[in-house]
Amino acid sequence: MNNGKFGIFGGQYVPETLMTAVHEVEQAYEKYKADPEFQAELDDLLKNYAGRPSLLYYAEKMTKDLNGAKIYIKREDLNHTGSHKINNVLGQVLLAKKMGKTRVIAETGAGQHGVATATAAALMDMECEIFMGKEDTDRQALNVFRMELLGAKVHAVTSGTMTLKDAVNETMREWTRRVDDTFYVLGSVMGPHPYPVIVRDFQKIVGEEIKEQLMEREGRLPDAVLACVGGGSNAMGAFYEFIPEVSVKLIGCEAAGLGVDTAQHAAAVEKGSVGVFHGMKSLFCQDQDGQIAPVYSISAGLDYPGIGPEHAYLAETGRASYVPVTDEEAVEAFEYLSRMEGIIPALESAHAVAYAKKIAPEMGKDQIIVVNLSGRGDKDVAAIARYRGVEIYE
Amino acid sequence: MSDRIARAFDHGKAFIPFITGGDTSLEVTRQLLIAMEEAGADLVEIGLPFSDPIAEGVVIQQANERALAAGCTTDKLFDVVKEARKTVEIPLVFLTYINPIFTYGKEKFMKRCVECGIDGLIVPDLPLEEKGEIQQVCREYGVSIISLIAPTSKERIKAIAQEAEGFIYVISSLGVTGVRKEITTDVAEMTDMVRQVTDVPCAVGFGISTPEQAEYMASVSDGAIVGSAIVRLVEQYGEECVPVVADYVRKMKGAVERA
Numbered sequence: 001m002n003n004g005k006f007g008i009f010g011g012q013y014v015p016e017t018l019m020t021a022v023h024e025v026e027q028a029y030e031k032y033k034a035d036p037e038f039q040a041e042l043d044d045l046l047k048n049y050a051g052r053p054s055l056l057y058y059a060e061k062m063t064k065d066l067n068g069a070k071i072y073i074k075r076e077d078l079n080h081t082g083s084h085k086i087n088n089v090l091g092q093v094l095l096a097k098k099m100g101k102t103r104v105i106a107e108t109g110a111g112q113h114g115v116a117t118a119t120a121a122a123l124m125d126m127e128c129e130i131f132m133g134k135e136d137t138d139r140q141a142l143n144v145f146r147m148e149l150l151g152a153k154v155h156a157v158t159s160g161t162m163t164l165k166d167a168v169n170e171t172m173r174e175w176t177r178r179v180d181d182t183f184y185v186l187g188s189v190m191g192p193h194p195y196p197v198i199v200r201d202f203q204k205i206v207g208e209e210i211k212e213q214l215m216e217r218e219g220r221l222p223d224a225v226l227a228c229v230g231g232g233s234n235a236m237g238a239f240y241e242f243i244p245e246v247s248v249k250l251i252g253c254e255a256a257g258l259g260v261d262t263a264q265h266a267a268a269v270e271k272g273s274v275g276v277f278h279g280m281k282s283l284f285c286q287d288q289d290g291q292i293a294p295v296y297s298i299s300a301g302l303d304y305p306g307i308g309p310e311h312a313y314l315a316e317t318g319r320a321s322y323v324p325v326t327d328e329e330a331v332e333a334f335e336y337l338s339r340m341e342g343i344i345p346a347l348e349s350a351h352a353v354a355y356a357k358k359i360a361p362e363m364g365k366d367q368i369i370v371v372n373l374s375g376r377g378d379k380d381v382a383a384i385a386r387y388r389g390v391e392i393y394e
Numbered sequence: 395m396s397d398r399i400a401r402a403f404d405h406g407k408a409f410i411p412f413i414t415g416g417d418t419s420l421e422v423t424r425q426l427l428i429a430m431e432e433a434g435a436d437l438v439e440i441g442l443p444f445s446d447p448i449a450e451g452v453v454i455q456q457a458n459e460r461a462l463a464a465g466c467t468t469d470k471l472f473d474v475v476k477e478a479r480k481t482v483e484i485p486l487v488f489l490t491y492i493n494p495i496f497t498y499g500k501e502k503f504m505k506r507c508v509e510c511g512i513d514g515l516i517v518p519d520l521p522l523e524e525k526g527e528i529q530q531v532c533r534e535y536g537v538s539i540i541s542l543i544a545p546t547s548k549e550r551i552k553a554i555a556q557e558a559e560g561f562i563y564v565i566s567s568l569g570v571t572g573v574r575k576e577i578t579t580d581v582a583e584m585t586d587m588v589r590q591v592t593d594v595p596c597a598v599g600f601g602i603s604t605p606e607q608a609e610y611m612a613s614v615s616d617g618a619i620v621g622s623a624i625v626r627l628v629e630q631y632g633e634e635c636v637p638v639v640a641d642y643v644r645k646m647k648g649a650v651e652r653a
Contacts, residue, residue, distance in 0.1 A: 013519045017544035177569035276492045289468045290497030291445040
């Protein structure tokens with residue numbers, strides 16, 4: 001690997017003003033990655049603050065109902081703050097602290113990464129500012145207030161499409177404004193090197209736990225690991241440990257919105273092409289002039305026009321496959337898992353549940369699917385109600 | 395590398411205006427190129443619009459949005475530059491992001507640059523580490539890549555300056571483009587470091603709007619670049635902006651000549 005390249009993907013395509021900062025993060029990460037004291041502190045936070053390891057739950061009713069492969073659910077929704085985002089954030093904010101930074105900034109889509117960052121900043125006494133698209137502050141109003149409760153300042157971003165992509169733009173702009181004391185806590189396996197590597201390393205614990213827990217329960221590897229993909233952090237976390245285990249199918253579920261044959265989707269692998277944006281060469285939804293497309297998904301966390309560069313590489317080499325899941329399928333899966341197992345998934349994670357519903361019946365009863373349930377769905381209840389035509393007030 | 399760019403700096407300090415291509419309309423862009431040359435511009439930076447210009451402040455972000463909404467495309471902007479080139483002799487460079495170049499096709503893009511008279515490219519999200527993305531094809535077609543130096547560059551300045559061609563864009567301030575009341579960076583220190591390594595001229599941009607700022611920046615470098623202040627005039631006057639911008643350019647050119 002050079003300059004953080006995965007095949008042709010990755011790189012460091014950021015303004016000169018940020019290059020020194022990006023190198024500084026890279027050097028600090030290399031140093032602390034190998035530091036036993038840093039790792040011990042992080043392990044302690046993950047165990048005693050975030051609540052790791054998360055459970056690997058056998059979804060017996062769902063398995064019986066679908067009458068095919070055995071379904072296990074990795075319960076990242078049970079982590080503190082309600083999603084996998086805390087794994088990465090604890091690592092990055094601890095790293096920022098070690099680097100002597102006093103302020104963290106972050107983008108957020110659904111608000112899960114923003115809430116996690118605000119939480120870690122509160123815990124570690126850092127100033128915190130979160131950038132969130134105006135459309136997302138509207139559809140995830142509760143998370144905005146949650147971040148503010150935790151002491152963060154939330155900026156509603158009104159440029160462009162006012163969603164996750166624009167939140168990333170604005171956080172990068174803010175970083176160029178104030179770079180000396182500020183650390184950018186990037187929420188997914190994307191952006192300029194070293195972020196795709198850092199975020200993957202802080203999330204790979206998910207796959208490591210899945211492997212260990214499943215070995216204990218079943219004495220074998222899964223046949224397929226499913227996860228939703230926006231930028232791709234929970235998917236990379238779940239997949240990484242299994243990349244060398246070629247018998248394990250790795251399946252990323254992209255947001256197909258109203259359908260990949262409409263303009264209203266966010267399926268970067270299915271419908272995108274190679275481009276360079278947000279610091280990385282990867283796959284993006286864009287037009288023939290390289291203008292980034294205004295993508296759409298019902299779930300704010302998947303409403304992103306690109307995908308992390310390592311996913312693009314896994315897609316290109318065929319090691320992982322990426323499938324589109326529509327809003328309607330995701331909402332159905334959201335309701336299905338709630339009723340079937342008493343687990344309300346995040347709308348993002350519901351995309352992976354939906355695909356499990358689709359393929360489990362076609363698989364043998366001796367086969368095993370693991371669905372990474374990246375977050376809990378409390379934040380989405382009002383959106384689902386609206387989708388079903390019910391007006392409720394939070 | 396383009397000879398035309400070198401000529402922009404041979405007769406004293408240069409004034410370099412920026413406009414967003416297709417802002418208001420492509421016809422306004424064509425008229426502005428002609429009028430700014432007549433008003434004394436030594437080189438013009440033309441922004442090839444991009445949906446997500448992460449190095450730009452609000453003024454130029456909105457100009458990008460206006461231009462795209464008005465139907466500006468890469469091909470149409472090339473055509474307008476070609477049309478203006480019938481009379482315009484000063485060097486013209488595109489300021490754009492790497493994705494529009496990459497996605498259009500690097501080779502095809504450079505070929506069009508040569509056909510239409512674009513002498514160089516300023517690509518804010520293409521740092522030294524990634525210059526290889528287009529360096530080869532730019533050399534083949536003789537299109538200069540204009541390097542940028544930021545207040546945070548420090549020990550990187552030497553390496554960047556050694557490879558520089560055309561001119562060096564010295565970013566005066568942290569942050570994104572936009573008018574600033576005060577510029578606190580020690581720009582002279584940056585240009586001194588560049589001059590230890592190379593004879594390639596340096597022009598300073600980001601935050602400059604007044605004749606006093608332009609005069610000062612030109613006094614510690616080889617020229618001043620002004621973007622947002624001009625784009626604001628285009629925004630304010632729309633179709634009627636051409637004489638207003640020309641007056642502004644004349645005034646600013648006068649200021650850099652005093653430096």
